[in-house]
Amino acid sequence: MNQISRRRVLGTSAGALTLLGLAATAHAATLPAIATVPAPRAGDTLDEVYQGRRIRITPAQGGDHHGGHHSPGLPTVRIDGAELHVMRNADSSWISVVNHYETFPDLPSLARAAVRELQGAVLVPMGGM
Numbered sequence: 001m002n003q004i005s006r007r008r009v010l011g012t013s014a015g016a017l018t019l020l021g022l023a024a025t026a027h028a029a030t031l032p033a034i035a036t037v038p039a040p041r042a043g044d045t046l047d048e049v050y051q052g053r054r055i056r057i058t059p060a061q062g063g064d065h066h067g068g069h070h071s072p073g074l075p076t077v078r079i080d081g082a083e084l085h086v087m088r089n090a091d092s093s094w095i096s097v098v099n100h101y102e103t104f105p106d107l108p109s110l111a112r113a114a115v116r117e118l119q120g121a122v123l124v125p126m127g128g129m
Contacts, residue, residue, distance in 0.1 A: 046108055053118075054080050055111045077111050082123040084114055097126065 046057040060073040077084040077096070085097040086107065093103035094110045098117050104110035114123075 048108075050112050050115050053115045054078075055108070055115065057107050057111060075107060077107055079111065079115060079118070079123045083126075084111065084123060085126045086110065098123070 045059065046055065048055050056076075056078045058076045058078075060075050074086060074088065077086050087095050089095060089103060091103075093105060094107055095101075095103055096110050096114050098114040099110065102113065104113060
């Protein structure tokens with residue numbers, strides 16, 4: 001009776017996964033580069049349309065933000081006029097209520113990811129449910 005050893009199964013699996021990884025890397029190298037828009041400097045306002053949705057990021061105005069339950073001085077991020085709740089992490093990265101478990105280096109990246117995640121759904125403001 002011909003039995004397959006665990007070593008052979010693991011070796012074959014590792015080889016197959018390696019080939020899949022190499023194929024995915026080769027495919028990614030053939031994709032066109034994605035144009036990126038530089039992050040706005042402090043004090044700048046970003047106003048753009050991304051995937052048919054209007055993103056507007058305005059600098060911090062001071063005072064209470066989100067009714068006083070967050071630190072003052074956070075910029076305001078809006079998608080189609082509705083405010084996207086954002087939070088700053090200790091390492092200076094950003095998260096949002098839409099992408100709570102994914103960090104972003106800047107607010108434009110965060111807002112664009114939120115638009116993709118919403119998949120056309122309307123953003124409901126915090127406390128608006």
